[in-house]
Amino acid sequence: MSQTVHPGDGAGAPPVRDVIIIGSGPAGLTAAIYTARANLHPLVIEGAPSSTSDQPGGQLMLTTDVENYPGFVDGIQGPELMANFRAQAARFGAELLTDKATRVDLSAAPFGVWVGKTEYRSRALIVSTGARSLLLGLDSERRLLGYGVSTCATCDGFFFRGQEIAVVGGGDSALEEAIFLTKFADKVTVIHRRKELRASKIMQDRAFRNDKIAFRWDSVVTEVLGEGLVEGVRLRDTVTGEESELAVKGLFVAIGHAPNTALFAGQLDTDDAGYLRTEPGSTRTDVAGVFACGDVQDHLYRQAVTAAGSGCMAAIDAERWLESQPEAAAHLAGTPRNW
Amino acid sequence: MAADMITALTDSTFDEEIASSEQPLLVDFWAEWCGPCRLVAPVLEQIAREHEGALRVAKVDVDANQEVARRFDVLSIPTLILFKDGAPQLRIVGAKGKAQLLEELQAFL
Numbered sequence: 299m300s301q302t303v304h305p306g307d308g309a310g311a312p313p314v315r316d317v318i319i320i321g322s323g324p325a326g327l328t329a330a331i332y333t334a335r336a337n338l339h340p341l342v343i344e345g346a347p348s349s350t351s352d353q354p355g356g357q358l359m360l361t362t363d364v365e366n367y368p369g370f371v372d373g374i375q376g377p378e379l380m381a382n383f384r385a386q387a388a389r390f391g392a393e394l395l396t397d398k399a400t401r402v403d404l405s406a407a408p409f410g411v412w413v414g415k416t417e418y419r420s421r422a423l424i425v426s427t428g429a430r431s432l433l434l435g436l437d438s439e440r441r442l443l444g445y446g447v448s449t450c451a452t453c454d455g456f457f458f459r460g461q462e463i464a465v466v467g468g469g470d471s472a473l474e475e476a477i478f479l480t481k482f483a484d485k486v487t488v489i490h491r492r493k494e495l496r497a498s499k500i501m502q503d504r505a506f507r508n509d510k511i512a513f514r515w516d517s518v519v520t521e522v523l524g525e526g527l528v529e530g531v532r533l534r535d536t537v538t539g540e541e542s543e544l545a546v547k548g549l550f551v552a553i554g555h556a557p558n559t560a561l562f563a564g565q566l567d568t569d570d571a572g573y574l575r576t577e578p579g580s581t582r583t584d585v586a587g588v589f590a591c592g593d594v595q596d597h598l599y600r601q602a603v604t605a606a607g608s609g610c611m612a613a614i615d616a617e618r619w620l621e622s623q624p625e626a627a628a629h630l631a632g633t634p635r636n637w
Numbered sequence: 638m639a640a641d642m643i644t645a646l647t648d649s650t651f652d653e654e655i656a657s658s659e660q661p662l663l664v665d666f667w668a669e670w671c672g673p674c675r676l677v678a679p680v681l682e683q684i685a686r687e688h689e690g691a692l693r694v695a696k697v698d699v700d701a702n703q704e705v706a707r708r709f710d711v712l713s714i715p716t717l718i719l720f721k722d723g724a725p726q727l728r729i730v731g732a733k734g735k736a737q738l739l740e741e742l743q744a745f746l
Contacts, residue, residue, distance in 0.1 A: 349715070361672075377675055444712065444716065450673065456700070527710065
């Protein structure tokens with residue numbers, strides 16, 4: 299049974315919750331399931347709809363078949379898997395708010411989390427804001443986003459049936475997208491800035507064996523060409539400096555992800571790569587009562603199952619921390635723990 | 638809950654619906670396999686309900702209705718196109734949250 303929320307209306311401070319979870323990918327929603335079952339009445343600030351990976355449900359919303367999440371012998375569609383996570387969290391009473399956190403204040407207890415003008419407060423905070431798809435950062439790319447430039451192969455591949463298109467990137471995501479796109483496109487050129495891919499061996503093998511996939515090595519995109527729609531890309535050879543043009547009707551950008559930590563700038567410690575720092579073997583950040591899980595703090599594994607695992611850890615870390623707090627002890631005493 | 642407020646348009650019903658609509662008509666181009674489209678659907682339901690009388694909302698499944706999608710150069714979904722007086726007036730590409738959508742639709746509400 300979920301607790302009714304009465305967000306602050308200015309007349310008085312909002313009620314203090316036990317835990318707020320920011321982000322609703324596998325990490326956030328697993329943390330929601332566990333904290334809900336522990337009767338901590340979590341509020342999950344899911345994020346706002348968007349066509350990039352920064353959205354409710356996280357990165358799996360932009361995939362089709364998820365074949366490596368354990369328990370699904372024949373695989374499952376990404377959005378379907380996340381709908382299941384969400385329904386499970388709701389079943390145990392997690393409160394889900396489909397909006398984006400705009401500000402946090404971790405300088406004092408309880409913590410403040412704002413969604414626009416509405417303020418929420420909680421004793422513990424679980425950060426699971428994940429990572430967003432990177433764009434190349436070109437003006438021409440931004441202008442043509444949605445008009446041939448895309449960050450979602452599964453959403454937009456359909457529109458390039460019989461065409462020649464390109465994918466920028468060299469990791470697993472780029473190759474997965476390229477292979478997926480061969481279902482529609484006649485030819486997919488993978489543009490990579492180095493001579494070697496960083497994708498897993500199995501993905502590389504699949505891509506190399508695919509007749510519809512070609513590779514442009516040592517190349518970067520310097521401009522996306524086209525007036526109202528994409529007509530091609532300008533490439534620069536990173537070794538020789540030579541420029542060339544490649545005629546394509548679509549460009550899919552799959553160059554990696556950046557952790558969504560802007561909300562916590564100056565408030566939580568990050569490592570050199572910008573990921574939230576947590577104590578090894580736990581989800582504890584450098585602020586007591588704040589726990590981080592999923593891709594926002596992991597750049598080594600970045601799998602749905604490792605994110606879910608760390609979400610569970612964050613829930614347990616948060617619950618133990620809450621119980622250890624003097625004023626909270628009385629409030630939580632006697633509440634059955636039924637993970 | 639009230640009945641579905643969003644009309645499904647097809648290649649054959651599209652033109653007539655656009656021409657005959659008295660209010661501005663916001664058309665959602667979507668497909669089953671598009672994750673972000675799923676997120677936008679409930680937001681559009683809410684907007685349709687809250688602005689009944691001032692705005693109508695319809696949807697086109699691009700999988701089954703490629704002619705209409707092609708005609709309006711829809712290359713990415715979700716794409717929302719607002720039609721007024723039979724012509725496209727505004728185009729929103731990519732999934733957006735409710736607040737942002739309302740802000741962009743402000744002039745037509």
